[in-house]
Amino acid sequence: MANIVAIVGRPNVGKSTLYNRLTESRKAIVDDFSGVTRDRHYGQSEWIGKKFTVIDTGGFVQGSDDVFESAIRDQVLIAIDEASVILFVVDVSTGITDLDDQIAKVLRRSKKPVYVVANKVDSAKQVHDSAEFYALGLGDIYNISSMTGSGTGELLDDVVSHFQEEEEEESTLPKFTIVGRPNVGKSSLTNALLGEERNIVTPIAGTTRDAIRIHYNQFGNEFLLVDTAGLRRKSKVSEDIEFYSVMRTIKALEDSDVVILMIDAQDGIEAQDINIFHLAEKNKKGVVILVNKWDTVEKDHKTAKIFEQDIRERIAPFTDVPIIFTSVTEKQRIFKAVEAAMKVYHNKTKKIATSKLNDVMLEIISNYPPPATKGKHIKIKYATQLPGRSPMFAFFCNLPQYIKDPYRRFVENKLRENFDFTGVPIQIFFRQK
DSSP: OOOEEEEEOSTTSSHHHHHHHHHTSOOSOOOSSTTOOOSOEEEEEEETTEEEEEEEOOOOOOSOOOTTHHHHHHHHHHHHHHOSEEEEEEETTTOOOHHHHHHHHHHHTTOSOEEEEEEOOOSHHHHHHGGGGGGGSSOOEEEOBTTTTBTHHHHHHHHGGGOOOOOOOOOOOOEEEEEESTTSSHHHHHHHHHTSOOSOOOSSTTOOOSOEEEEEEETTEEEEEEEOOOOOOGGGOOSHHHHHHHHHHHHHHHTOSEEEEEEETTTOSOHHHHHHHHHHHHTTOEEEEEEEOGGGSOOOTTHHHHHHHHHHHHHTTOOOOOEEEOBTTTTBSHHHHHHHHHHHHHHHHOOOOHHHHHHHHHHHHHHSOOOOBTTBOOOEEEEEEEOSSSOEEEEEESOGGGOOHHHHHHHHHHHHHHHOOTTOOOEEEEEEO
């Protein structure tokens, strides 16, 4: 069983700062504003040779007017359910609050190892003040400052005592990142695929602020699935928090193998969708386009064809991309989306034998050679696939400088026709033989 540490507590006690300290990252969003972390966020950590996963949860809220209140509370309960060890973070500067008492009641019922972590302890007086938390009835108090790291070593010594050393995890799993504008159904798709409410879903755009990484292993398919915050145009990004979310989404896209771009059937493909598409193309990522909320569109037998044609015209010249019409709420064709993403991943990672590549492509090139330039004939003699994380091909010829873009596109189209690189950008280089 995986070693999992869940960090729980009311809002604004420093959970995300502790998460960043343990994972040695800046992955959890930290802002001086309560309720910033709305979803569970996963990261890896290691202490004295023992590896474990850290979950940063949304702040536990009860009795507020926040529309996210019940959803956040559910997230905390799920995290507790998943965890091997729970870190209950409290704030020494405020002492025990009613919310702390309510969380303590939940934790006492959990039957999991619970460590009460008094945060923001920076002086001897605050060490003395932290004794108040013994009243929570959850055992010893660990005084730390998550900002400076003071006291975290002693805490981790005891936390990892519950863990067995694990074998090295497989790090070669495909990474699929779900991207799109806010409120197109990214988190709903993740929940539908997993069959549980793992991400908070509300009708309010921008609920997901962090990129959420999840291990998917069902129906013979295994990969890492990343649900990201919605990408808005930069002019729409006003809050500091949202700015960091956009940066994190772009980083998640850059780290992925296949990008699942979700667009809203009611809005059609918009400028921001095309920007995201070209960002994925520029980073040489595989792409699958999902047209969500298809059940809400009035249609006849031509609607899907016209819609698809419009998308391909807008994303040109890279148009060899799977387009799937889905309704996540109705669970229509969502597993077809997974199959398409797996197929694109295999296309992205496939290697063509040099002999087969030359047999096919040199015959085509012989029948349709590059046009002569300045009276000079271009002769392509040899082709090979270059090593890399996306398909790259080198064609060796006598005058590479005279090959123009139309012929380059011709060669790319023939590669796609003969070797199936659907969903994957191809790089072609003409080199001196």
